[in-house]
Amino acid sequence: MAFFKRELSPFFKRELSPVERFERALKSKQVERGKLAARAGAAEALLTDKRAAAERLAVAGAATSRLAQAEATLREVEERAKTLRAELAELDEQIVAAERALIEATAQRDRQLAADQIEALAVAIEQAVPQFGAGASALVGAVSNGVASVAEATRFAGNVEAMRREVLSAADLICWELRALAVRTRAGNANRALAAPDEDHRAPSPEIERQMIYTLNPLLWREGSEVRKAGAFTVVALPTALLPTALRHQHVDYLNARRVQTLMHVHGSEAQGEAPDDAQLVDLDALAADDQEGARASVA
Known part of the structure; x- marks a missing residue:
């Protein structure tokens, strides 16, 4: 019976899912990196020793043959360490690619x-x-x-x-x-609702061209007779006329920016619970006017 079980077990082996395959591949790469890192560390330590030995021989005025042998050994060890460093860097890139593939496979599974x-x-x-x-x-x-x-x-x-x-x-x-x-x-393109564009959840005026952007500081701007405010670390629909000024002064950033993804993870994209203090609000209209005045002065 044991013989038949061993013979039949490959036919009933469960096929691995994409996530499981990527997990195994990533784990294998990580184990391989650990071994390679240990070899590279040993090579670097040996290189340090050989350099010190060659230095001692040179300072002591050793014979030419001994110095030549020490230099040859040093070059050999340097080449070995260089090769291991390159292999380690390449393996690190493979691990990063495997991690990305695992993330994508997990997202697809979800x-x-x-x-x-x-x-x-x-x-x-x-x-x-x-x-x-x-x-x-x-x-x-x-x-x-x-x-x-x-x-x-x-x-x-x-x-x-x-x-x-x-x-x-x-x-x-x-x-x-x-x-x-x-x-x-x-x-992977299901619609997801974004946060309200400002603190009182009013819909943006359709005649104003806008861009969804992430705020890094509390902002204030005017749309006709209406004053709009937005707290820090929120998604807002900012008029595109003010976007260059806000980006230039590092008060906003695009939604796909790396730091925005981190800030969204920390703060979320929903509006903050407390209204921003008026003293902290950055007046984008005033900033844009100052930029235009500076540009005209530069031209003059």
Whole structure:
């Protein structure tokens, strides 16, 4: 029996998922790096010793043959250490690539799981719809098949029938939307709502061209007679006319900037709980005016 188990076990071996394959590859690279780093460290230590030995021989005025031998040994050890350093740098790049691949595979797995859950929700709605339709039809039938004709009951039956048609239509629509969302989720481009652009959650004026940006300091600007404010470390829809000034003075940065990703992880992208202090607000309009005045002065 043990023989048959050994022979059949490869046929029943579970296939690894992409995440598991990348995890194993990354772990293998990390183990390999540890061994290579130990060899490189030993080579660097040996190189230090050989340099010190060659220096001692030279200072002591050793014979030419001994100095030549020491130099040859030193060059050999230097070349070995150089080779190990290059291999270690290349392995570090491979580890970084493996980490990126693992992150992407994990994200794809999570997207697949979320999409499966969305599709399961659509299926559950579709399976529940016939039961709802049957119940509504039973209510309508109870009134229609009744011996007595009562106006209130007739109106009730009409309302139930209208509601039944509306719910069936809405169910078809929501199932289609859920399946479309599942497709977008699998592709990684499902829409995600951003935080409100300013502290009072007012929608931006459609006639002003804007850019979603991340604030690094509390900001203030004017749109006609209206004064807008935004706290630090929030996503705002900033007028593009003020964007160059805000970027030049390091008061905002793009959403895909590396430091913004770190700040979002620390602070989040939602508006801060307390309104910014007026004394701390940076007036972007005043900054833009100063920049224009400085530019005109430079031209003059």
